[in-house]
Amino acid sequence: MNQEFLEFVSIQLMKGSKTSLYVQLYDSLCELIISGKLSYGYLLPPVRKLAVFLAVNPGTVVNAYKLLEQNGYIFSRAGSGSYVAEIPAKGDTEYQPAAEIELEPLPPVTVHPGKNCLDFATVMPPPDLxxxxxxxxxxxxVLDRDQGxxxxxxxxxxxEPLRQAISTYLKEQGIKAQANNVQIISGAQQGIDIVAKAVLNYGDYVFTENPTYPGAIAAFRSRGAKIVEINMESDGINIQELEVKIRSFRPKLIYVMANIQNPTGYSYSLGKRNRLIGLARRYNALILEDDYISELDVSDAPLAPLKALDRDQRVIYLKSFSKIFMPGLRLAFLLMPPSMVTKVLASKHNSDISTSGLTQRAFDLYLRKGIWQRHIAAIRRIYLERYQTTLAAIEEYLPPAVTCHRPRGGLTCWLALPEGVSAQQVVQAAQQQGVLLTPGTAFFPRHAPDRFIRLSFAVVCSEEILQGVKILGDIISQYCLLNTEK
Amino acid sequence: MNQEFLEFVSIQLMKGSKTSLYVQLYDSLCELIISGKLSYGYLLPPVRKLAVFLAVNPGTVVNAYKLLEQNGYIFSRAGSGSYVAEIPAKGDTEYQPAAEIELEPLPPVTVHPGKNCLDFATVMPPPDLxxxxxxxxxxxxVLDRDQGxxxxxxxxxxxEPLRQAISTYLKEQGIKAQANNVQIISGAQQGIDIVAKAVLNYGDYVFTENPTYPGAIAAFRSRGAKIVEINMESDGINIQELEVKIRSFRPKLIYVMANIQNPTGYSYSLGKRNRLIGLARRYNALILEDDYISELDVSDAPLAPLKALDRDQRVIYLKSFSKIFMPGLRLAFLLMPPSMVTKVLASKHNSDISTSGLTQRAFDLYLRKGIWQRHIAAIRRIYLERYQTTLAAIEEYLPPAVTCHRPRGGLTCWLALPEGVSAQQVVQAAQQQGVLLTPGTAFFPRHAPDRFIRLSFAVVCSEEILQGVKILGDIISQYCLLNTEK
Incomplete structure (x- = not known):
């Protein structure tokens, strides 16, 4: 027996089976990798040698290797061969070929929740704000001034004047910006979509936080990219995990929300910000920072965006003005590394030519006249109160086994239920009592744990918050009890 | 010598060459196909047999076949093997792998042409209209009524009310429509982009007219689709060519402008409309009809859109309201086969969530109050005059060797210059005399002939038309003379 192939003696391929040889080989190699017999970094034998050993033709091995690579089990280096990739927790590696993934709609936006509901699901401000x-x-x-x-x-x-006004506004936030590097877009979702088009080709890897915004997942999948998740911790992405995975997968793009992440509300520590940027530099990845809601950072020392630390032009900064302003207006912008400007512009042009000129012109005045700043200040006062009420209500009404990291602000809290209590069941039971919540499952690209709930205080007043969280607390307590009795 | 491989004896592969074996094999097979030695429909030998004959391993043949298929030289049928595809004129088959194609910006929109120019390039109405x-x-x-x-x-x-108003408007045009099947979008370019996302996967074939709208080419390429062009004739697409190519390439989508095509101004005959739909039915392709500008059909018997003939729900109808109304508003719609509604909705959602609600609500009133219809009637009167002046000026001032098919209306004429006269040179010379035109080359996906010019009368009054066409006539005459002297 050739010592070199000791690991492969268990492989038995059946010629004449309905399953083609290369799929059989693929399955066998998968098993070896998942079981850990071939571990991370293992150099697979050259195609010809393995073909001779298994008495199949080299095409069979080529195809099996290709499928392994496509599905994230191995990766290749030109001239040096194929290696076993770092494999996340079991099951997480079931990448479907992107072309076969159906486009998936985002969870529906709740436009008109029932009259008597306590709505902790909607995350946009109510129309009267x-x-x-x-x-x-x-x-x-604008119409009187600019006419046709x-x-x-x-x-x-x-x-152009709006891009100027934005760069002035950014400088006030500690971000160096030039109007030339600003791209106006029709909302944050379009920003993710056109960056995906400009940066990602079919089959490229993209990293996301886990959990993350489902609209980003949908845009990356639609592009045919392969998504690899990195777990979120309360002080930011898991850096050890990022380091191992970035080495294996060499992603083109890392999508993050460094401040008050959606859905967890977590913010990155300064240390993790620097490590993230350092790893992106070392492995030549771009970072797409989605600044979801940092205007509503109500902490004593609000954090600057990750972009403020971007010394080597690697961060694409995405900022929506519509989220806490006028969601239906569809207005956002990208601040880009200069090298990305032309590609992103082409991608925008191919997507919808341009964003409504009327909206842009009106918003330009809105910024220049300082009305935006005044609006934000007013909204912050309102949401600071709701934020404090919500945290106090959680403290008071939810069982101590429910954990909730205190976010720096924003519009939501992220609740982790005790072991054995199903978030989906809790959400359903709450809905029957008129309390709308979002189960956390929607935010995990794969293998969602059923123990998180996102609670939004965007459209509920203080009184409603107290009332709703109390109902939620009672429901969770009942499930905890059931759980103990089992 | 094995008779079966007679066609392949000329193939000589050099092991140890810098060029890998499969690329050498690919090149050799390309030559055989292009030279016609392996003609359309030829069944290629099975991988293993050819590998044995050439003394290479099967992987080499597999890879060469794959590349041939990717580049449109062959196609395969599951279970029956690989066949030589129908090959268009030499050179047209140089498909690049789509992932390597750079996104290409559209030709820039001329927003502010110089004050003293005669602008025959811009195709949107001037702000004062x-x-x-x-x-x-x-x-x-709307703001007073709907507030936040x-x-x-x-x-x-x-x-929803806008979708209702649109379906009523469509019924008046002879198209059966239900609000459920209408999707509001942010301009026609977005319509092409989201249909591409909903229908096309990486590597799929899409057919376009040749020449065609460059924005569509850019959107399809960005999607990683392979584009196959079908030549336009004055009564519509070349049906023989369509028939041969549709059989070989089995496109998922055919993109057409049946009425007053951009850039040629040609309209499809009734016979060609029916043949196109029949072929699409037979080979199970969807049709994307871009109704570019049919409101400006000024002929005695304006044509209904292709969609009016769509009995088996195979035509996706795309209509922009912004083209002759308010380009900067970014408003258009798709009327879809019911089976496409969910996919297109997901694609829209992943692209930018939704189109500006304010614009939609205002345009809804615009349609309901009949102001749109009055606007169109007024615009038609203005453009009928410019259209007639332009055709008369072409007749009077351009040398008889320039041919121009009389379009049914629209905003442009498509000029074919005499053999040997370069359209690009004429456009440049005209520009130096203050006359702006669009060379036809921008509208051909590949191998653009240098003999067409698109002349737009969208922003020039009658006097300017006469003046500009006279200058153009003088320039072309000079080039004709130079040409004769050579």
Missing amino acids: LPIDDFKNLLIE KAFSYQDSQGF | LPIDDFKNLLIE KAFSYQDSQGF
């Missing part, structure tokens, strides 16, 4: 009159006056001002130009095609990169 | 005051009043009406709701997230499929 939106600055309607201010914006109406600005629209009229407000309705003509807009430059695909965006209305 | 846009119905600003009407629309401003509607915006105010106008700025909340909009249903991803679109504002």
Whole structure:
């Protein structure tokens, strides 16, 4: 027996079986890898040698290796061969070929929750907090000033005065920015989509936090990219896991929310920010930072975005103005490394030519006149109160076995239920009592644990918060009890 | 010598060469196909047999076949083997692997042509023809009526009353439509992009007219699809060519403009409409009909869209309201076969969640109050005059060797220059005399002939048309003369 192939003696291929030889070989190699017999970094034998050993033709081995690579079990280095990849927890490696993945709709946006519901699911501000009159006056001002130009095609990169106003605004937040590197887009979702188009080709790897925003997963999958998740911890992404996986998968892009992450509310420590950027530099990955909601950081020392630490132009910064302002307006921007500007512009152009010129012109005035800043200050006051009420209610009404990390702000809390209590069951039971919540499962790309709930205080007043969290607490307590009795 | 492999005796592969064996084999097979030695429909030998004959391993043949298929030279049928595909004119088959294609920006939109230019390049109406005051009043009406709701997230499929109003409008045009099958989108370019996302996977074939709208090419390429062009004739797509190619390539999608095509201005005959739909049915392809500008059909008997003939739900109808209305508003819709509704909705959601609710609500009133219909009628009167002036000026000032098919309307004419006269040179010379034109080369996905010019009368008055076409005529005459002297 050739010592070199000791690991492969268990492989038995059946010619004439219905399952083709290469799929049989693929399955056998998968087993060896998953069981740990071939461990991370193992150099697989050259195609020809393994083919001779198994008495199959080399094409069979080639195809099996290809499928392994496609599904994330191995990776190859030009000129040096194929290696076993780092394999996440069992089951997590079931990558489907992206072309066969159906596009998946995001969870529906709750536009009109029932009248008598306590709505802890919606994460946009209620219509009565939106600055309607201010914006109406600005629209009229723009139309009177610009006439037909407000309705003509807009430059695909965006209305230049607005890009100037944004770069001024960013400088106030500690981010160096030039109008040339700003791309106006129609909301944050489009930002993710056009960055995916500009950066990712079919089969490329992209890293996301786990859990993460499902709209990002959908955009990356639609692009045919392979998604590898890195677990979130309360001080940011798991850096050891990132380090091992980045070495194996060499992702083109890492998608993160460094401040008040969606859905966990976690924020990255300064140490983890620097490690993330350092690893991205070392393995030449781009970072897409989705600044989801940092205006609502109500802590004593609000954090600057990750982009503020980006010394070697590796972070694409994505910021939506619509999230806490006017979701239906569809307005956001990207601040890009200069090297990305042309690619992203082409991608925007191919997607929808340009964002509404009228909206851009009105929002430009909104920023320049300082009304945005005043609106944010007003909204912060309202949400600070709801945030404090929510945390106090959680403390008071939820069983101590429920854990909730205190976020720096934002619109949501992330609840971890005790072992053995099903989040989906709790959410359903709550809904029957008129309390709407979002089960955490929606936020995990794969193998979602059934123990998290996202609780949003975006559209509920203090009184409703107390009432709703109390109901939730009672439900969870009952399930805990049931659990103990079992 | 084995008679079976007679065609392959010329193949000589050099082991140890810098070029890998499979690429050498690919090149040799390409030559045989292009030279016609292996002709359309030829069944290639099984991998193993050819490998034995050439004394290479089967993996080499597998890889060469794969590359041939990827590049459109052969196609395979499950269980029956690989066949030589129909090969278009030499050179047209140089498909690049889509992943390596750079995203390409569209030709820049001319927003502010120089003051003293005669602008025959821009194809959107000038700002002073846009119905600003009407629309401003509607915006105010909507904001007063809907308050914050106008700025909340909009249903991803679109504002329901607007979808109702559109289906009513379509019924007036002879198209059966239900609001359920209407998807609101942010302009026609987005329609092409989201249909591409919903229908095409990496490596799928899509057919386009040749020449065609470059924005569509860019969207399909960005999706990783392979584009096969079908030549346009003055009464529509070349049906013989379509028939041969559809059999070989089995496209998922055929992108057409049946009425007043961009850039040629050609419209499909009734016979060709029916043949196109019949072939799509037979080979199970979807058709994306881009109704570019049929409101400006100024002929005595305006044509209904192709969609009106779609009895078996195979045509996706794309209509922009912004083209001759308000380009900067970014508003269009898709009327879909019911089976496509969910996929397209997911694709829209993943692209940008929804189109601006404010714009949709204002445009809804615009349609319901009949202002759109009045606007179209007014615009038609203006463009009928410019259309007639342009055709008369072409007749009078351009040398008879320039041919121009009389379009049924629209905003442009498509000029074919005499043999030997370079369109690019003429366009450059015209520009130096202050006349802006678009060379036809931008509209051909590959191997653009240098003899077409698109002349737009969208932003020039009658006087300017006469002046500009006269200058163009003089320039072309000079080039014709130079050409004769050579």
